[in-house]
Amino acid sequence: MSKKPGKKNASWIVRLFRGGSNTLADEMDAAKAADVEAIVSPVRQIVNNFLERKLAVGALILLICMFIFVFVGPLFMPKYKDAYTEVTQQSMAPNMRLMSVPKELKNDIKMIDSYGSFTVGLSNAGKVYIWGSTQLGTTGIDIGDIPEEVQNAKIAMVAAGIDHVVAIGEDGHIYCWGANTLGQYGTEAEAEASTKGVNPNIAYMPQELADEGVDVANVKKLTCGYQATAILMNDGSFYLWGNKLTYANMDRYLAMPTIEDIDFTLNYIVGLTAKRNAVYTGSRDLYTTVRANVGGTGVPINDFLDGRKIESITATNTSMCLLLDDGSVCFAGDFPLDATKVPELEEGEDFIQIVGGSYHYSGLTNKGHVYSWGSDALNQCQVPSSADSATELFSGSFQTYAKDANGDLCAKWGLKGYLFGTDTRGADIFQRIIAGGKMTMTVGAVAVIISTIIGIIIGCLAGYFGGKVDVLLMRVAEIFSAIPFLPFAMILSAVMSRMVLSETMRIFIIMCILGVLSWPGLARLVRGQILVVRESEYVVAAQSMGVKEATIAFKHILPNVMSVILVSLMLDFGTCMLTESSLSYLGFGVAYPRPTWGNMLNGANNATIINAYWWQWVFTSIFLAVTTVCINIVGDALRDVMDPKSSVEK
């Protein structure tokens, strides 16, 4: 706007010097050309008009991208499962740095350990590094804040639990930090002195350990469980403390003087008996059968061992891997159905080290090969080729790190992180958004197709035949539009939830409910349009030529009301999506585990969660909002460009 006067002035200057006639003629030609528009077909005209609206075009592009995103996206996540839950990965903030080993540590690794959301590493110089998602839930604790005394001390060993870290200094002093509400660390005396008091469900850290520390040279193994810690000495004695509610067999272990090896699954402490021929859990019949490979048939442990001894025990959350003295391995416990198997080793090739994460194992053989097996749900088993120079492996939660002979990090594989964080059940929100979008859009689309078909048929019949048919159909439409939408849909859904129906059937019925309740608007619109068109000359002409009634209704009249239908299709699609989301949000639509954008927001219903776990609603909301806003913008623009009257007004 503001540029125009300037341009005019400039052309006046040009005319002043060059004489007016030439430029004037040019300008007039240009003006003429602009006035006379080429005649184009109506469709072309609509497209042209639409393309002029930048906002609408942008919205359309965004909408198409969204469609591609949710309908093509699932093809790229074959491992995705609706009902996936993971207790150690609950409510993690968006973070793609779960596997980013700090630069200073990369060439100087002594050990690495992790359990849940973060990883702790130790350099040969005795310095501790922590990376990953270090904010612990709503507690406000950042486990990445390594205490001053730990930073100053020279550390010999570290281990990580779900929300605490234990480090042993070179002088034997034990350092712990992180959450300690459930006995992760701290002695009984400390608990008594604090406001919390002594909790009978906690096995406190032994007093002598806190006072005198531990003989570092004799520590064989330091390992952490969910909220528990164990230190195993070379002579078989061990220290154990933590939350008894997580590890029901802790009392039995506390009563034992020695054990050969110890580790934690998610629910049990597992140990190796003095004879090295059985797994000790403190309860009978648990882990008494083993299998030679993942998914193989179980054999009683005594038959399988046949005189061989168990060297070491490596536990994941649900299973354990036993390394035998002849170099072979066997497994006890449960594996997911899709778990990958241990590869067949060559003749003479044996495992020399086995490490375990939350659901996977990594093994190093005497020929220098590295294998990963177990659950591959988060890419834990994708071993890169650079891992073949490894001499030592470290594994925890969903990652494996390989160290070569120089102490350098030569390979790392596993879970990088979660782009949009995880939900309260530990599932990846990004993947659920894709799967949920597919469901939301499908429900919306099917519902709108149902409502459009009903609306067109009833509208056409009422409008074309008029008279009694019209009165009857419009009364029916009135009945349907007198039903308050959301309450009625909720009632139907609640009624359905008390009947025995499969989930797919339920979803289909929800689509039908949405469709059947939302047709009256379109039916009235179509009827009105047809009433107008019916009186027009070409219809009268067709009638007088003896064209069949049905042909007139569907071939002559329907195409002329198509624009109205298209626009309403678009806008109704948005409305149906919104209704479905509201229903699912209230818990009356599609139910967990099937994700939709509505029921994914279900958890965000109190101020604490809304604030602390912002990622659990922000991203889903953005996707839902962007989609519906785009649909409405495009629909509005379509209505404007398809209605010739409104373009005159513009």
Add this chain to the structure above:
Amino acid sequence: MAKYVLKRIGYMLVVLVILSFILFMIYSLVPANRAYTDAQTELKTLKNSIPKGQEQEYFDQIYLRYQRAYGTDTNNKIIRYLRWVGLYPLYDGSYDGLLQGNLGYSYDYKKPVVDVVAQPMVNTIKLNIYATILALGITIPLGIHCAVKRGTRFDQGIQVFTIIGYSLPTFLIAILFIWIFCSKLHIFPPSGMKTPGTNFTGFAKWKDEMYYMCLPLIVETFCSLGGMTRYVRASMIEALSMDCIKTARAKGLREKVVIYSHAWRNALIPIVTLVVGWFLGIFGGSIVIENIFGWNGMGRLMFQGLQVADYDVVMLMQMFYIAVSLIGTLVIDLIYGLVDPRVRVNK
């Protein structure tokens, strides 16, 4: 006119009957048997006084008694429906249905549905009156302004804003506002109806109530801004493009007079109908908003009733919603005739 109104009311009743029948049939799909559960509870209290081995016999007796009392001693659903309405006698020959004033009994609250609904109804109306006044107070001036300044930056901005406003689901706006006002700014309480543990009276009570009402009020108003503004704008634009406006302008009337006296009166016709519809809508609470903010209103009652399967409450509320919506259409049609002399309603 009177004949027309009577005809409409008659038609309304027919629709109400049809819908009540449909609703009743839907509810009868639920595999719930109140007589059975009540009979079992009674049997438990009688446990000691019943001779051994005769439990089944006793149970059958009690069960039959309850079935007869509730009118479920037949499998014929039509008869059950007629009994519910009050047109068919129960086993003992008495009539006890909607027509006799028996609106049902809430099994969750253990009192008649009418008593259960009373307080939430007051709460909902309280909230909705404020919301309606606020929304109208904002949208009408805004819509007129946008229509008059059509095509300007301001108008375009408002257009985009209103599209966003009515595209977002209510619960999303509620979550967003809770986040902004409760979590970040700590201005308003996130939910509830009064400060717990207090017992204010008079002005202090009103102040406390308003404080808790603020956020649901803001959200409810905000949600209705989008659609309403667009509606006012559209009808105002239509009015401004009429020939009489050109004439008025040609006569040399001041722009203010043209807009507020000539155009606005014409635009008012569709708007009035909407406003009337809104005022009728204040009886039915917003299910989503009342739930999120813990506002003990009609919507929340309905939601809870559905969750605990307290179907007498839900059924009555649903019938009430339908009645309100039918009355609403009738009133709108009549008002339409009143404000626009060109429309003859009795046709």
